Amino acid sequence: MGSRHEGIRIRWGNASRFEPYGRDEAGPWCGYQVWRADFDAMLLERAREVEVEIFQPCTASRVLTENGAVSGVLTSAGLMTAPVVVDATGRAHWLGTELEIKRRVHSPSLVARYGYAEGALPTLDPSPLLVGNSSGWLWTALVRPGLYQWTRVALDGSRIPRDWQPDEFCDLVPRGLPRGVDVTWRLSQKVASPGWFMVGDAAAVLDPTSAKGVLKALLSGITAGKLISAVTTGSAPADEVANIYNDWLSGWFVSDADQLGKFYQSLGVRELGMRRDGTP
Structure with a gap:
């Protein structure tokens, strides 16, 4: 691998x-x-083992809403509805683009x-x-x-x-x-709401020296999955769960960006690093 x-x-x-x-x-x-292709294949195979229905290739073209809430996605394989839609499109930030959710930039262009x-x-x-x-x-x-x-x-x-x-x-x-x-540092202004979640680089991006990017992407997916389960089983209300995820992921990003900025500043790079108000 x-x-x-x-x-x-x-x-x-x-x-x-x-x-x-x-x-x-x-x-x-x-x-x-x-090696990304091998790792992707392993993840897909594991999904098949637990009976996840996989459509491949498949392209999302439009997000569906009902009464102002996300209810599914129109894709090249047809109409797909779901109680919760998860955006794992990476830097494409597909769902955020569809919903016109802006990303706040926290560094010069990298x-x-x-x-x-x-x-x-x-x-x-x-x-x-x-x-x-x-x-x-x-x-x-x-x-x-x-x-x-x-x-x-x-x-x-x-x-x-x-x-x-x-x-x-x-x-x-x-x-x-x-x-x-x-790899410009950026964070979506909102990473979850009742009916949808963003995970991995779809939600937030730091440059590779922040380390553990793959692990963090997986952990964001695992965390989102557990919170979604709480909603679908009726254990927690959707708005409360979305707030928990927003606070958790944005807190993680701010902490990592702050540490990375201090690291760069120790090397004499003064233009990188977050201010306390969350601006570059």
Whole structure:
């Protein structure tokens, strides 16, 4: 599914260190470099095992409302109604766009450029490397046998050339063209209401140095699922549950953004970080 490692090598400015994930009586903890397609397939297979009805491919075209509340979605597979609709469309923020729910921006514009290359780079095999300073950072890692990935973010407002790749990748064979993704910090002004929830990047986005993005996306889905169950079983009113989720996810975002801003400021990046009033 990917590769495993015991920690991350970090080089910020002139300081270098190895940051392990930790250990217990069974030995060191290992992180995952997950190959997304394999992980997606595992999640879909598990959903099938518990008898979730899956429509694939399927495109949502319009949200349905009844008496002012979300009641379902019109899709390429037909009309689908549900007591609760969950938006897991990532940065597309599909439901928020349909409902005209704005996202509040909490950083200057940030774009992550990334790419893949095949070959052998033994220096990266034991653990990923994160190198950075006040102008930006670069992440390089082995993501599966014989395949390496790089991600670079400029923090000084400069543009990264479309054909750029790390010097250490010069003897590797590029796999596809480099791509870019918007990682500007942003949070939807509302992430839940009676009849709908947003999870993962559909609700909130931070840049990759906030770490554990996949885990946080999964936890937001798990939390939303438990709260939805409370509504559908009559254990809690829908508006109360929506308020709980809004407070939980926005609190999580603000805390992570605050810590990330302090981290960047310690490196001399003054333009990143949230003020207490929630503005950049």
